[in-house]
Amino acid sequence: MKRFNPKDIESKWQKIWDETGTYTANLHSNKPKYIAMSMFNYPSGNLHIGHAMNYTISDVKARFKRQQGFESYHPVGWDSFGLPAENRAIKESMSPQESMAQLIPGYRHAYKAMGWSNDWEKEIATHLPEYYKWTQWIFAQMFKHGLAYQDSRMQWWCEKDATVLANEQVIDGKCWRHDGPDDPLVEKKEIKQWFFKITEYADELLEATDALDWTESVKLAQKNWIGRSSGAEVTYRVKGADDSITVFTVAHDTMYGTTFIVLAPEHELVQKITTDAQKTDVEAYVQAAQMKSEVERQAEKTKTGVFTGAYAINPLSKKEIPIWIADYVLAGYGTGAVMGVPGEDGRDYEFAQKFGLDIIYTTEDQSFVEYHETIKKNPAGYKLANSEEFNGLDFKVGRQKILEKLESLSVGSEKVNYKMRDWSVSRQRYWGAPIPIIDCPKCGNVLVPDDQLPVILPELDDFQPSGDGRSALARATDWLHVDCPQCGGPAERETDTLDTYICSSWYMLRYMDPHNQEVIFDSAVVNKWAPIDFYNGGDHATAHLLYARFVARFFTKIGILDNPEPFKQMLFNGKVTASDGTMFSKSKGNGVDPLEIINSGYGADALRTYLMFAAPLELWARWDAQGVPATHRFLSRLWNLVQEYLEAPEGKTSPKQQKELLRITHQTIKKMTHDIENSAYNTAIAAGMTMVNDLYKQKAEALAKTDAWKQALEAIVACVGPFAPHTAEELWHELGHSATVHKDTWPDFDEKYLVQDTMTIAVQINGKLRAEIEVATDATEAAVTAAVYANEKVQTNIAGKEVIKTIYVPGKIVNLVVK
């Protein structure tokens, strides 16, 4: 009997699949399409267990659909621009180009060793000019449509990377790439940079979120990130001056409770309105605030602030209220100024307490309850108080009336605010797509004409940032100096490169037309293949997934794409940790190397099956050293069963066994089809294991080379195909097929085989299980009840008692209620 030896069969089939193009998708096929993929790979080292997890999830889905008869496409590519590659290149004194040329082949080899069904004909890499030409084209389109602009702003700055960061790239006050305990906090620097106006789409993105078939937590994270709040802008006049201060509030119904105004230290009016007496204090405070990082500010437990000496007038109550500055007010949100309502807002309350400011309550119960709490506890509404003519009104009515009054006085209007900011897309680093802009002293920022794209990234010897806040490109003088496309005069190229999140915001669409050099993609093909049917990953709940949605939406506006949502279904899967629950890390050296496991003799199939079996996909799994041996054992049992069948004598299968084999088979097909469809891979594999166990029991009865056995074995081999593709392929061929198991082989199930002659009914007495009875499947309720009363245990339990109620759940349970 042939032994199960993954080493031989895996490399054999990988070679055959490669040579025969088994996984090459025909984008013009007449079959229904299916495209499954996992988040883009960032080549930075070796394939690790997290990759193995992520890419196997989408590979199983793609394989399942391919077997079901879909034209299934499982694309592959490299998110090859970006800082890790550049930093590695600096460290190992090689160019990032060379670094990629070294890393990518290693990944290709590893992907094939994992048995992933990628289409290698359509491979892409974002650092190649044929790709980034179109990344630059997107920038140009954004620019032409008024969605790309340059601005000088305070921006997050990572000292280690010497580049700015997008808000989304700041994690707990640190750079997303340097968030270790010894890494520095990010700082703010004023830098001229490019932005994409994602805020223009905030509302659309928010509204479309609910309908997505995505993991709920991700949808929620996106909604929170966009952070819509609707309220009003109200203008307070500064006493004795022409200036006025506009604040944003969601609680304009509490306006009569405003007893002070607070400006952010950076607010433009601070200098102007501060009185001479307060000047020293205010300047000191502003300076101190500038020195502090955002995180230090937030870490402070108590409120700080300084009085400016100026007063504002409440436009409704006409009361004079002091104007303060305090760093609990953020310059970047709303208008950078708030109205202090200490009767209804916790932060204002704390501030008022500390500095002895007045507190006015505007609700009838006249005590401090947080505004949102008040509404939550009393959704029906509370009544306004201390609000002059609005007293006694329900807050919803009062709110509306107050708004109307503000509007009539021209001091307020409805306003919607978003937490989300525009997307900062400039990076002061070398290894990215150059921004296709030429800075002309006469014409200003001039777009590089489309026919001159791509702006090729010049090869350099030294990739270190130039140190003046510009990238290494500032030193590439030949490249830098160009003629202005508009006036022909001397000009300079933009030295910033594009955030690599732009590269990954549209790659899924390029997969459908990867080599097109005329246009970004053929819309006809893309409209056939988009959206991505299945997408998964364990990171980027906000940044990447929001950017991709934004860019796709933009494509629909400029008419090159039909569907504004790029990902139809998105599974946010868990990660794999070490057995002690801590993260795998290079520094700890506790990593598990997928290739090592494969090569140790267990094979890719056992590894894949273990990863998919360990836990539900959305949960985090702990690495268990016993796991791969266990799934290897399962595959080996299946293997041996098929070998025994092949060596079995010709003969007959009894009608009884035939019926049982059919039942086992169809029950398994049903369960596995349903579970893989629903991404419940762990229970699908469990069902496969159950079938193999059941077949071993049948084998003990009788095993002969019959159609009944063959059909059962073919079904389980096909169903295991998505998880253990090599083993399935080998066994499929051994069972007599010459075509691949991986196309059009998924078996159908028929409910009629699931029906048994008898069924087991559980009998409860007062809800407690007391007996089980066996009745004919077609037994009537009367027959079942009769069988229940005939049961000895039931009789003992109801002796001397009165049965007051009988509940019969057909096919399942009988519950007798006795007294």
Added chain:
RNA sequence: GGGCGAGUGGUGGAACGGUAUACACGAGGGACUUAAAAUCCCUUGCUUUAAAAGGCUUGUGGGUUCGAAUCCCACCUCGCCCACCA
């Protein structure tokens, strides 16, 4: 501080309001073997008992229901995301 999840055997985990603990690991026993590995078979929630037969069990406490791991309320614990967003 806000939001969202999750608490089930020794472990990872199963269970449309209907027989809790599928499947797997680990453990114990047996077969095969000179022996070991591999393989195959059996047992395995806790507990009383020699056995037969009971009792108890899904974080804690209540509730709804003929029936609750599942639904509702309160509490405890853990995890994740966001966080002075006005």
